[in-house]
Amino acid sequence: MDDLIADFVAESREMLEALGGEIVAWEANPDDRSRLDSIFRFVHTVKGNCGFFDFPRLEALSHAAEDALADVRAGRRQADGPLVSAVLAIIDRIGEMIGAIEAGEGIPDGDDSALFAALEPGAELTAVPVAAAVVEGAGRSAAPRTIRLSVELLDRVMSTVSDMVLARNELARRLRESSTEVSVDGAFERLSSIIAEMRDAITRTRMQRIENLFVALPRMVRDLSAELGKQVLVDIEGGDVELDREMIEMIRDPLTHIIRNAVDHGIEKPADRLKAGKREIGLLSVSARQSGNQILIDIHDDGRGIDGKKLVEKAISSGTLDKAGAAQLSPREQLALIFEAGLSTASEVTAISGRGVGMDVVRSNVERIGGIVEVDSRLGEGTRMTLRVPLTLTIIPALTVSIGSHHFAIPRSAIEEIVRANGESVTFDSLGGAGIATIRGRRVPEVALADILGLESQVREEDRNFVVLRPAGGDLYALAVDRIHDHEELVVKPAAPAVMATGLYAGTTLADDGSPILLFDPAGLAQVGGVKLETHERAARVAEGPAVDKAQTIQVLLFRALDGARRALRLAVVDRIEEVPAESIRKAAGQLRVQLGDSILPLAGVNADLPKDEKVRVFRLNDGTHEIGYAFREVIDLSAIERDVILSDNTGEVSGVTLIDGEPAELVDAHWLFANHVGLSARSGSRKLVCKLPSADSWMQNMLRPIVEAAGYRVVGDEYDGQPDLVIASQGEDAKTDSSGRKIVLRPEREGDDQESIYRYDRAGLLMALKAAGVGGGK
Amino acid sequence: MNELLLIVSIGEQRVALPAVAVESVVELDTLIPVPRAPPHVAGLSALRSRVLTVIDCLRSLELGVSDCSEGIREAAVVELDGHHYALIVDVVEDVVEALSDPSPVRAAMEAGWERASIGMVETETGPILLVDVAALISGAEARAA
Numbered sequence: 068m069d070d071l072i073a074d075f076v077a078e079s080r081e082m083l084e085a086l087g088g089e090i091v092a093w094e095a096n097p098d099d100r101s102r103l104d105s106i107f108r109f110v111h112t113v114k115g116n117c118g119f120f121d122f123p124r125l126e127a128l129s130h131a132a133e134d135a136l137a138d139v140r141a142g143r144r145q146a147d148g149p150l151v152s153a154v155l156a157i158i159d160r161i162g163e164m165i166g167a168i169e170a171g172e173g174i175p176d177g178d179d180s181a182l183f184a185a186l187e188p189g190a191e192l193t194a195v196p197v198a199a200a201v202v203e204g205a206g207r208s209a210a211p212r213t214i215r216l217s218v219e220l221l222d223r224v225m226s227t228v229s230d231m232v233l234a235r236n237e238l239a240r241r242l243r244e245s246s247t248e249v250s251v252d253g254a255f256e257r258l259s260s261i262i263a264e265m266r267d268a269i270t271r272t273r274m275q276r277i278e279n280l281f282v283a284l285p286r287m288v289r290d291l292s293a294e295l296g297k298q299v300l301v302d303i304e305g306g307d308v309e310l311d312r313e314m315i316e317m318i319r320d321p322l323t324h325i326i327r328n329a330v331d332h333g334i335e336k337p338a339d340r341l342k343a344g345k346r347e348i349g350l351l352s353v354s355a356r357q358s359g360n361q362i363l364i365d366i367h368d369d370g371r372g373i374d375g376k377k378l379v380e381k382a383i384s385s386g387t388l389d390k391a392g393a394a395q396l397s398p399r400e401q402l403a404l405i406f407e408a409g410l411s412t413a414s415e416v417t418a419i420s421g422r423g424v425g426m427d428v429v430r431s432n433v434e435r436i437g438g439i440v441e442v443d444s445r446l447g448e449g450t451r452m453t454l455r456v457p458l459t460l461t462i463i464p465a466l467t468v469s470i471g472s473h474h475f476a477i478p479r480s481a482i483e484e485i486v487r488a489n490g491e492s493v494t495f496d497s498l499g500g501a502g503i504a505t506i507r508g509r510r511v512p513e514v515a516l517a518d519i520l521g522l523e524s525q526v527r528e529e530d531r532n533f534v535v536l537r538p539a540g541g542d543l544y545a546l547a548v549d550r551i552h553d554h555e556e557l558v559v560k561p562a563a564p565a566v567m568a569t570g571l572y573a574g575t576t577l578a579d580d581g582s583p584i585l586l587f588d589p590a591g592l593a594q595v596g597g598v599k600l601e602t603h604e605r606a607a608r609v610a611e612g613p614a615v616d617k618a619q620t621i622q623v624l625l626f627r628a629l630d631g632a633r634r635a636l637r638l639a640v641v642d643r644i645e646e647v648p649a650e651s652i653r654k655a656a657g658q659l660r661v662q663l664g665d666s667i668l669p670l671a672g673v674n675a676d677l678p679k680d681e682k683v684r685v686f687r688l689n690d691g692t693h694e695i696g697y698a699f700r701e702v703i704d705l706s707a708i709e710r711d712v713i714l715s716d717n718t719g720e721v722s723g724v725t726l727i728d729g730e731p732a733e734l735v736d737a738h739w740l741f742a743n744h745v746g747l748s749a750r751s752g753s754r755k756l757v758c759k760l761p762s763a764d765s766w767m768q769n770m771l772r773p774i775v776e777a778a779g780y781r782v783v784g785d786e787y788d789g790q791p792d793l794v795i796a797s798q799g800e801d802a803k804t805d806s807s808g809r810k811i812v813l814r815p816e817r818e819g820d821d822q823e824s825i826y827r828y829d830r831a832g833l834l835m836a837l838k839a840a841g842v843g844g845g846k
Numbered sequence: 847m848n849e850l851l852l853i854v855s856i857g858e859q860r861v862a863l864p865a866v867a868v869e870s871v872v873e874l875d876t877l878i879p880v881p882r883a884p885p886h887v888a889g890l891s892a893l894r895s896r897v898l899t900v901i902d903c904l905r906s907l908e909l910g911v912s913d914c915s916e917g918i919r920e921a922a923v924v925e926l927d928g929h930h931y932a933l934i935v936d937v938v939e940d941v942v943e944a945l946s947d948p949s950p951v952r953a954a955m956e957a958g959w960e961r962a963s964i965g966m967v968e969t970e971t972g973p974i975l976l977v978d979v980a981a982l983i984s985g986a987e988a989r990a991a
Binding site (some may be wrong): 233237473474519520521522560561562563564566568569571575576577582583584585595765766815816828 | 876878879880881882883884885886887890891892896897898899908910911927929931983984985
């Protein structure tokens with residue numbers, strides 16, 4: 068409270084000072100509208116603040132002046148000499164009182180009736196205190212303890228200090244490199260500590276008490292609950308926690324939204340509360356506390372709680388969740404559904420909330436500033452929402468990792484955990500070239516940082532480390548890196564547009580050794596790495612559900628094949644289940660194919676006659692690059708392989724047999740399916756020649772690929788296992804060519820004396836070469 | 847008229863950069879590559895605790911690739927939209943005064959130069975090509991993509 072009063076005094080004094088000239092000018096010319104307005108604003112502000120601080124005498128004074136001035140503004144009254152004098156007298160009195168408050172004396176008792184009387188229309192000009200009192204008051208008080216600065220200036224100081232820290236780091240490095248005298252080191256140490264102190268101080272100038280945010284809450288809750296016919300008691304704690312000014316602005320909307328929700332949906336009407344055996348008055352507590360470099364804001368209500376099952380039903384009916392997935396959700400995950408777009412349990416839309424937009428926006432807003440929002444609720448007992456936000460935006464705690472000699476930083480807020488590839492609870496599966504890591508029973512897509520960046524990894528796969536990341540708005544994935552180094556606090560700045568355009572980076576910074584280092588954007592990494600955050604989200608949850616305590620179980624989908632056999636497919640390769648009319652399956656170009664939407668996929672699993680005049684169910688299998696269909700009769704269940712698999716003697720569609728739920732089931736070998744059916748389609752199916760381009764070369768992929776495709780080739784990447792008809796490589800890069808395959812080498816320079824390579828923008832030459840290779844390969 | 851020009855050579859061609867745009871001329875020692883960035887972005891470097899995005903002018907003009915392996919390269923530091931860039935050049939020669947406004951070059955230039963040039967400027971040592979710093983930074987391939 069003291070701080071607020073100090074703010075009030077500072078603000079009022081500032082306005083009084085600014086008014087000094089206005090008052091005189093107004094006195095000279097009472098018709099001057101703009102002067103009148105600024106004086107009116109002053110008394111109005113004072114009145115507003117006084118009501119808040121319980122200064123009745125000040126309030127009465129400012130109120131009276133405001134009324135009189137409002138009349139003048141509305142044209143009901145003429146600003147004449149006596150009125151001006153009376154208003155001035157009141158302003159003087161306010162100045163005196165503010166002086167008294169500032170001195171800590173409190174408001175002196177006194178009689179203001181003479182002043183009020185002077186304000187009355189037609190009052191005689193009476194002897195009132197003169198303006199000198201203000202001057203005197205200002206002179207009496209000590210020099211002001213606070214000054215007001217523009218935020219821009221503060222930001223500039225802050226950024227200069229950041230630069231200074233970086234400059235200090237560089238100096239430190241140079242000093243380490245050259246042998247220096249002890250006295251120099253000593254002086255440098257002193258400089259370092261001064262800079263550190265300064266940085267702390269300047270960081271604090273940007274800090275504001277979270278009280279600024281909380282102050283408006285009681286009023287908002289009061290208005291809301293009155294409107295809704297509810298009774299809510301607000302309990303606010305931790306208003307003295309300090310937070311970056313910018314951060315306070317960023318969490319204002321999410322916090323408001325959560326509180327509105329709590330009052331609207333959480334807390335019941337008094338009658339309902341009594342029925343439920345609760346006190347009539349609902350309790351809403353908002354508390355803030357600091358925990359490390361995070362601020363935790365808890366919003367807790369003792370209302371009806373969130374019904375997870377209802378949410379699941381909603382999610383299923385709106386199509387965001389399928390039934391099989393829904394059954395596997397843990398209670399916590401059910402609650403987390405409220406952050407999905409378009410879901411709300413409110414049965415009716417109210418003016419306050421419940422339009423089904425909101426919580427997803429809350430989550431994305433919080434995550435955008437590197438924060439997290441969590442929900443916990445017990446049906447009938449209440450809901451707790453927790454916002455975790457970092458203290459500041461400019462200094463980001465990060466983990467440095469490396470691939471070979473390249474160092475990178477990953478924001479720590481996105482890191483879920485770090486595991487070793489050869490750790491006990493970690494296993495890896497490769498599904499058609501795509502990596503899936505199983506970490507304590509949880510399936511997460513895995514990508515190697517080296518592959519994303521096109522760098523050479525110097526560490527064997529089994530010795531790598533995995534950083535499990537949760538990007539904003541997405542689900543977990545594991546990133547394989549060579550080495551993990553240090554935690555560092557980095558001052559991050561945006562990188563140049565050309566660098567940001569890669570989508571991989573969030574900014575650049577200087578590491579302690581003075582070298583530039585790039586900070587990753589975890590969501591961008593996932594995107595470039597081909598991790599489908601949306602589709603994998605549910606699959607990962609499904610895997611997580613019952614499997615948590617059995618690390619070695621493998622989730623499978625148990626189904627009945629067309630011939631009636633019980634078979635199982637690993638869940639991770641099944642993209643989705645489709646139903647197609649029987650006529651969309653036909654033999655074309657050498658094998659059975661199924662039309663699914665706009666694409667035609669090779670179809671496997673047809674080991675009996677297709678049911679005539681009926682819909683055929685088809686699994687859509689995906690290995691990350693290719694899709695194939697697999698026809699079946701019906702799904703039996705989601706299950707897990709818990710027992711040993713008896714491997715089949717011959718390679719084929721079925722890789723083995725095992726007991727699932729007490730009955731034998733054949734395990735379908737997804738690898739074999741893809742190897743046979745995709746291979747077929749590549750060779751004979753489309754009759755297209757295959758051209759292999761380096762996947763990591765963006766020029767090849769973006770510029771060259773369309774030309775090659777237009778020339779009638781099917782373009783594949785490095786991961787292609789078969790034998791391409793044509794390989795295109797950049798000059799100097801080692802490209803493996805098979806004896807039968809042909810090769811085109813591109814050189815970046817126009818000039819070149821060898822006949823082996825083609826200038827890469829020589830379009831005519833390229834097309835000729837493509838054509839020639841096509842004729843050669845087609846023989 | 848009296849604009850100052852920084853004469854540099856890129857790909858054995860003497861060209862001019864507007865001197866007002868150039869903050870300083872530095873020798874780059876460390877170069878941190880940026881994987882997946884457009885090819886004309888040679889990497890990042892640090893100068894007086896600032897991060898510089900290093901642009902390979904040869905590559906940007908489609909004239910080849912600068913060899914940054916042997917270590918120290920001369921570069922002109924420019925600022926564009928709040929970001930600092932170091933433009934790798936062969937040699938920084940001199941600062942001269944422009945004697946005319948840029949006028950179009952009517953002869954056919956190589957494609958890269960065509961894109962990056964502002965025009966021809968007269969100097970005491972004869973006509974010289976004035977290069978657009980922003981075009982160098984955006985690069986040929988970034989534009990085409």
